[in-house]
Amino acid sequence: MKFQQIDQYAAHLASDKRASVYGGTKSGYDARLRALTTSYTAPDHLRKLAGNIKQHTIENLDTYLPQVEAKLQSNGVQVHWAGDADEACAHVLRIMRARAATKIVKAKTMVSEEIGLAPYLEKEGIECLETDLGEFIIQIDHDHPSHIVKPIIHKNRREIATSFEKNGLGAYNDDPQVITLRARQFLRHKYLEANVGISGANFVSAESGRLVLVTNEGNSRFSIAATKVHIALVGIEKIVPKDRDLEIFLNLLARSATGQQLTSYTEFIRGPKSTTQPDGPEEMHVIFVDNGRTDVLADECRPILRCIRCSACLNVCPIYRQASGHAYRAVYPGPVGAVLSPLLAGKRFSEMADLPKASTLCGACNEVCPVNIPIPDLLLRLRDRGKKEKSEAAAAATPPMGGFAILASSPLLWKTALKAGVLAPLVPPSVMPAAGKTWVTTRGLPEWRGGKFRQWMKNRKKS
Amino acid sequence: MIKNRAVFDAAFSLKMRQEGLPPFVPLRFDARLLWIFPPIPLIFYLRDSAHKSKLPSLSRHSLNMADITFNRPAGKRVQLMATCLCDAFFDDAAAAVVEVLEHLGCEIDFPEDQTCCGQPAFNSGDWNSSRKVVRHALKVFSGDAPVIVPSASCAAMMFHGALLAFEKEPDYPAMEKFAGRVWEFTDYIVNGLGIKKWPGRYNGTVAFHRSCHSRGTNTGPAALALLESIEGLKVLPFGESEQCCGFGGTFSVTFPNISKSMGELKLDHILAAAPDQIVSIDQSCLMNLSGLAAKGGRPIKTVHIAQILRDALKNPAK
Numbered sequence: 001m002k003f004q005q006i007d008q009y010a011a012h013l014a015s016d017k018r019a020s021v022y023g024g025t026k027s028g029y030d031a032r033l034r035a036l037t038t039s040y041t042a043p044d045h046l047r048k049l050a051g052n053i054k055q056h057t058i059e060n061l062d063t064y065l066p067q068v069e070a071k072l073q074s075n076g077v078q079v080h081w082a083g084d085a086d087e088a089c090a091h092v093l094r095i096m097r098a099r100a101a102t103k104i105v106k107a108k109t110m111v112s113e114e115i116g117l118a119p120y121l122e123k124e125g126i127e128c129l130e131t132d133l134g135e136f137i138i139q140i141d142h143d144h145p146s147h148i149v150k151p152i153i154h155k156n157r158r159e160i161a162t163s164f165e166k167n168g169l170g171a172y173n174d175d176p177q178v179i180t181l182r183a184r185q186f187l188r189h190k191y192l193e194a195n196v197g198i199s200g201a202n203f204v205s206a207e208s209g210r211l212v213l214v215t216n217e218g219n220s221r222f223s224i225a226a227t228k229v230h231i232a233l234v235g236i237e238k239i240v241p242k243d244r245d246l247e248i249f250l251n252l253l254a255r256s257a258t259g260q261q262l263t264s265y266t267e268f269i270r271g272p273k274s275t276t277q278p279d280g281p282e283e284m285h286v287i288f289v290d291n292g293r294t295d296v297l298a299d300e301c302r303p304i305l306r307c308i309r310c311s312a313c314l315n316v317c318p319i320y321r322q323a324s325g326h327a328y329r330a331v332y333p334g335p336v337g338a339v340l341s342p343l344l345a346g347k348r349f350s351e352m353a354d355l356p357k358a359s360t361l362c363g364a365c366n367e368v369c370p371v372n373i374p375i376p377d378l379l380l381r382l383r384d385r386g387k388k389e390k391s392e393a394a395a396a397a398t399p400p401m402g403g404f405a406i407l408a409s410s411p412l413l414w415k416t417a418l419k420a421g422v423l424a425p426l427v428p429p430s431v432m433p434a435a436g437k438t439w440v441t442t443r444g445l446p447e448w449r450g451g452k453f454r455q456w457m458k459n460r461k462k463s
Numbered sequence: 464m465i466k467n468r469a470v471f472d473a474a475f476s477l478k479m480r481q482e483g484l485p486p487f488v489p490l491r492f493d494a495r496l497l498w499i500f501p502p503i504p505l506i507f508y509l510r511d512s513a514h515k516s517k518l519p520s521l522s523r524h525s526l527n528m529a530d531i532t533f534n535r536p537a538g539k540r541v542q543l544m545a546t547c548l549c550d551a552f553f554d555d556a557a558a559a560v561v562e563v564l565e566h567l568g569c570e571i572d573f574p575e576d577q578t579c580c581g582q583p584a585f586n587s588g589d590w591n592s593s594r595k596v597v598r599h600a601l602k603v604f605s606g607d608a609p610v611i612v613p614s615a616s617c618a619a620m621m622f623h624g625a626l627l628a629f630e631k632e633p634d635y636p637a638m639e640k641f642a643g644r645v646w647e648f649t650d651y652i653v654n655g656l657g658i659k660k661w662p663g664r665y666n667g668t669v670a671f672h673r674s675c676h677s678r679g680t681n682t683g684p685a686a687l688a689l690l691e692s693i694e695g696l697k698v699l700p701f702g703e704s705e706q707c708c709g710f711g712g713t714f715s716v717t718f719p720n721i722s723k724s725m726g727e728l729k730l731d732h733i734l735a736a737a738p739d740q741i742v743s744i745d746q747s748c749l750m751n752l753s754g755l756a757a758k759g760g761r762p763i764k765t766v767h768i769a770q771i772l773r774d775a776l777k778n779p780a781k
Contacts (some may be wrong), residue, residue, distance in 0.1 A: 004718050006718065006721070007717070007718040007719065007720050010721045011720040026703075316705070318706050318707050318709070319725075322721045322725060323721060357714075357717060359711070359714070360725075361586060361675075361676075361711060362675035362676075362678070362706075363676070364675070364678070364707065367679070380585070380586070380588075383587070383588030384628075387587075387588035387589055397716070398588070398713060398717050399587070399716065399717075401584035401593070402589075402592055404579075404583060404584060404596075405581075405589075405591075405592035405593070407578075408547075408579040408595075409578065409596055409598070411577075411578065418550060438715075438719045439715065441719075442719055442754075442755070443751065443754030443755050443757075443758050444755075444758050446552045446750055446753070446754070448552065449552055449553070449554045451550070453545060453549060453554035453558060454550070456558050457561070457573050
């Protein structure tokens with residue numbers, strides 16, 4: 001392969017898409033910075049602490065998972081375990097079939113994207129309606145999310161208005177308020193028609209079995225309140241040891257994701273409705289999804305499982321800003337996706353091994369990460385693995401380093417090359433190595449002054 | 464009911480009891496409490512041994528550049544690692560480093576056999592080739608003296624990157640010892656030698672591009688503090704200063720389109736502030752920016768921080 005796929009995608013990205021992504025990410029970054037620094041004098045300590053708690057949790061999942069299962073069951077929740085995407089989808093289908101249910105209202109959950117739940121259920125004749133505004137727009141457009149928190153960051157309001165018009169949701173109007181109202185009207189009675197509500201979970205406390213959901217639209221609350229059955233799809237890494245850990249995580253998550261002190265809705269769900277509660281789902285299921293996570297846990301890159309999906313790393317990443325989320329060819333884009341997606345790909349690692357190369361290793365992602373994931377280090381480890389596994393995708397357009405290593409470990413060759421470099425400008429671009437050619441087509445080359453410093457040092461010593 | 468706090472609390476406690484939940488203790492905010500309980504509940508976690516004792520260590524060294532703390536030697540007999548870019552293109556920057564260090568009373572040893580820090584191969588994913596180069600550096604820079612590197616990028620390769628690459632190697636202890644001697648140039652001046660105010664005078668305005676590899680180290684603040692202390696020099700702020708210049712070593716040729724767009728964006732921000740020149744602690748970022756600027760028809764002067772420090776010494780302060 002001659003080109004890196006992400007670079008090619010970025011080169012052909014329409015300018016209005018790039019503008020949408022740039023504007024959306026930049027505002028997210030600025031809001032985050034304001035929210036964190038006005039609330040805390042030392043936010044850095046807080047995120048390191050959060051990172052330690054999360055690392056501790058994933059290292060001790062063998063303790064916490066049975067604990068959370070027992071707690072959930074004692075709260076009246078039915079717990080299911082899914083090893084992979086198919087199993088997770090099959091669990092949902094079985095629950096639906098057992099109740100002869102055909103309609104689902106679904107809140108935003110990344111795990112459902114990961115396991116391809118909606119297309120799976122559609123094939124089985126079950127309607128699975130997205131109720132998060134962004135995801136709803138993605139659904140009617142048959143598009144894919146390009147951001148974890150703002151799935152439609154790549155779209156502008158004119159595009160959205162056009163697709164609303166096409167889908168019979170009123171005449172063209174690109175006023176965001178009108179768009180939101182129309183979606184709301186359409187969705188409102190869908191909640192009442194549905195039999196089952198599906199959500200994810202941002203955190204699950206091992207201590208109490210509480211599920212925590214954070215949203216800004218209230219749609220997950222509607223989905224759960226209006227339906228008799230609540231199914232929560234939860235990645236096995238979503239556990240926190242104790243309820244009080246939530247204080248730190250909720251404070252960091254909202255600030256890092258959207259720059260809010262707290263999201264508009266924060267739901268704590270202990271189980272199905274109790275006998276004294278007037279309403280709520282009569283039945284609650286939690287499906288814990290592995291889908292490659294235990295393999296990640298066994299890998300050196302396991303700190304990536306600390307991730308709480310806030311998207312701060314996407315927002316700050318200069319490569320994400322230029323290339324957009326779709327360039328990453330996976331559910332999780334950006335720096336976190338560049339680590340997580342190849343790992344979750346399992347046997348297809350090699351195909352995705354170019355993702356970790358899409359970084360200048362500038363470290364901005366690590367600096368903003370609320371759980372302090374050393375993303376650049378993990379990217380480097382994956383580059384090493386990609387090279388060892390001879391991934392073609394990873395090797396594309398990468399200059400070979402064997403010659404450099406020979407040169408740079410022999411002082412004699414090195415000094416000769418320093419002298420010979422003077423001839424470099426005489427080399428016509430047509431016979432240059434690919435890397436050199438690329439450089440001189442985009443940038444000027446400084447004057448070659450190889451060995452001049454060494455000479456200066458020598459003369460200085462003599463005098 | 465909601466307006467009256469006492470009534471609300473009472474009703475809420477009643478409801479909690481009905482639900483069989485633990486008794487509700489109303490919490491009222493009292494500013495005096497802040498004296499007893501600091502706003503961040505950190506101390507509770509730190510005191511909790513259950514959280515602390517089971518924290519496993521993943522790696523033999525800190526996985527995080529931001530967590531690096533080591534006591535490096537700060538003596539005045541130093542070894543200079545000039546970096547390959549200064550060796551090939553920017554001899555005056557390296558010469559400035561020597562003059563500045565000598566001004567500070569340092570005795571400089573320049574090992575003739577030095578080549579490169581091995582970062583190009585390391586970042587490209589070719590760790591085998593990289594280790595070969597790092598082992599050469601290990602051999603060349605023997606001894607206990609501080610190793611001064613006029614580049615945050617090469618310095619970080621030596622004290623952080625190389626440790627990653629050597630994690631499973633038998634010579635890891637030697638590598639770790641070497642890593643503990645490496646200083647970035649301005650970090651050494653400010654935090655090693657304790658110099659906070661730079662003498663002399665330099666007339667003009669600069670945009671300071673804090674190179675990305677100074678993230679999580681003391682280098683960025685140290686360099687900025689030195690620059691700002693120089694009489695006559697004005698450091699201009701510019702937009703999105705936290706963003707990368709797009710170089711990234713081989714990234715610049717492996718991802719040429721993204722790299723160029725990033726560089727152009729950086730130049731847009733810097734040129735909007737209209738500085739006389741761009742200054743950085745990394746010659747590589749400067750090479751990228753000046754190369755792009757020249758090709759794009761909007762040339763701008765770039766200069767390594769050592770050159771500013773040296774030139775300031777030539778002009779007496781008023």
